[in-house]
Amino acid sequence: MSNAPHRDQILIVEDEEIIRKSLRKLLERHDYDVSDAVSIKAASENFDFNNFALIISDLRLPGQLGTDLIKIVDPVPVLIMTSYASLRSAVDTMRQGAVDYISKPFDHEEMLLSVRRILSASKHRAVAAKTLGDIALLGSSEAIKKITRVIPKVAASDLPILIQGETGCGKSALALAIHNGKKSTRQRFININCAGIKEAEFFSQLDASSSNTTLFLNNIAELAAPLQALLLRVMQTSQCRFICSSDQDLEKLCLANLFRKDLYYEIDVVSIAMPTLRQRSTDIPAIAQASLVHFDDVSSGLTEEATQALVDYQWPGNLRQLKNTLQQAVIMATPGEPIDTELIGLGEIAPRPTQGIKRISAGSVDQSLTQDYDAPAGLSLEDYFTRFVLENQENMSETDLAKKLGISRKSLWERRNKLGISRKKGDELHSD
Known part of the structure; x- marks a missing residue:
């Protein structure tokens, strides 16, 4: 297999041999370097996830869910494949951080289109x-x-710093800003993701550090117990600076004997709480506009309604979710036209309420959408979509259909075309 630098490397994690081999051949035919594994455990033992531009995983794997990979391999994007999916499970998959999902058996062109889109977005x-x-x-x-x-x-x-806050709220950005604020610009900044790191790799990273190094230990709560002991010994003798981050309450983990108390006291010298996006919603317009400038040059900004929808949304995934939402909107945008609420598509990524999926936009919640829209057992996502549209399109407008399905009108139109579901000419009055 060629490891030429210009070819993107993709990892497939799939326990069904026929699907795994078929997908591998498809991707290799289109000039991707492909590796594969039958489980997350096998993938972790045989590969360095940082070497891959994309990971494609089945949802249900031996011993674990494919979505468990999302946090382990962050920031490498993960595309989830699922045999049967309800609309709610698809939403849940995206909420957990998957960049996309595809139902099996998958269409080859759809898979390739998704892979190209994800890789292009990652490069941006x-x-x-x-x-x-x-x-x-x-x-x-x-x-x-x-x-x-x-x-x-x-x-x-040079005191140890602990940054605490929800996933995606900007803890890594804060750590880098603290490092860059140091007068000496020659210091190295080493970012270590503690989630799933191997002992040899962890030891190597610590061994390579020196007095002119800032070690950023991301997801410190995920560090395995033996490695916690190693880190404690290193911190007591090393001259480098340590910045740690956690999206979990370390004090509670200590009380539950899930994290070493002595290590907690060692790293919690200077403590900083990074605010969530909900706590700084007035900053969203500035963050959104600045982000769009660096993603692409295809749109002319956001409409007033789209900006307000961003401000009013709760953002469970914080800054990371906001950036991903804007990146997706940029990809779908028409050159020269502003991004509107449909392109933002918050209805498709809204957090799942206790009683079902609700569409959240412009600060209001449609209370009529509180029922569950799970597909009946045995129906694929496409089958369910087709049946729902055919059964309801005579009595519902396109806007109402899209709302009930939890998608934008643009997505509804695209899926109609893909599945060959057209409206009767007499129904044009309902298309609003």
């Missing part, structure tokens, strides 16, 4: 990564002002 993000880190700290809310005021103070010290 990579080019803009440094600037987007700065964008994460944009805004004039009191919450972010408090953070920006503290950066120069803690940057001047």
Whole structure:
């Protein structure tokens, strides 16, 4: 297999041999370097996830769900395949951080289109990564002002720093800002993702650090117990700077004996709470506009309604979810036209309420959408979509159909074309 640098490397995690081999041949025919594994355990033992541009995983794997990979391999994008999917399970998959999902048996062209789109979006993000880190700290809310005021103070010290906050709220960006605030610009910044890291790799990273290094230990709560002991010994003798982050309450983990108390006290010298996007919603317009500039040049910004929808949304995935939403909108946008609420598509990625899927847009919740829309047993997502549309299109407008399905009108139109479901000419009055 060629490891030529210009060829994107893709990892397939699939326990069904026929599907795994078929997908591998399809991707290799289109000039991708492909590796495969039958489980997450096998993939972890045989591959360094950081070497891959994309991971394609089945949802149900031996011993684990494919969505478990999302946090382990972050920031590598994960595309989830599922044999049968309800609309709600598809929404759940996207909520957990999958960049896309595809129902099996998959259409070859659909798979290739999705792979190309994801890889293209990842390259845009990579080019803009440094600037987007700065964008994460944009805004004039009191919450972010408090953070920006503290950066120069803690940057001047070499004391260990613990950054706590929800997933995707910008903890990595804050760590880098603290590092860059140091007067010495020669310091190295090493980002170590503690989730699923192997002992040899962890030891190697620690061994390579020196007095001119900032070690950022991301997801410190996920660090295996034996490695916690190793880190504690290193911290007590090393001259490098340590910044740790966690989206879990480490104090509670200590009380439950899931995290070493002595290590917690070692890393929690200077503690910073990174605010959620909900706590700084007034910063969203500035963050969104700045992000769009660095993603692409195809749109002319956001409509007023789309901007308001972004501000009113709750963003369970915080900045990461906001950036992914904008990236998707940019891909779908028409050159020269502003991005509207349909392209933002918050109805498709809204968090799942207790009683079912609700569409959230422009600060209002449609209370008529509180029932569950799971596909009947045995129906694929496409089968369910087809049946639902055919049974309801005579009595519902396109807007109402899209709302009930939890998708945008643009997505409804695209799926109609793909599945060959056209409206009767007499139904045009309902297309609003």
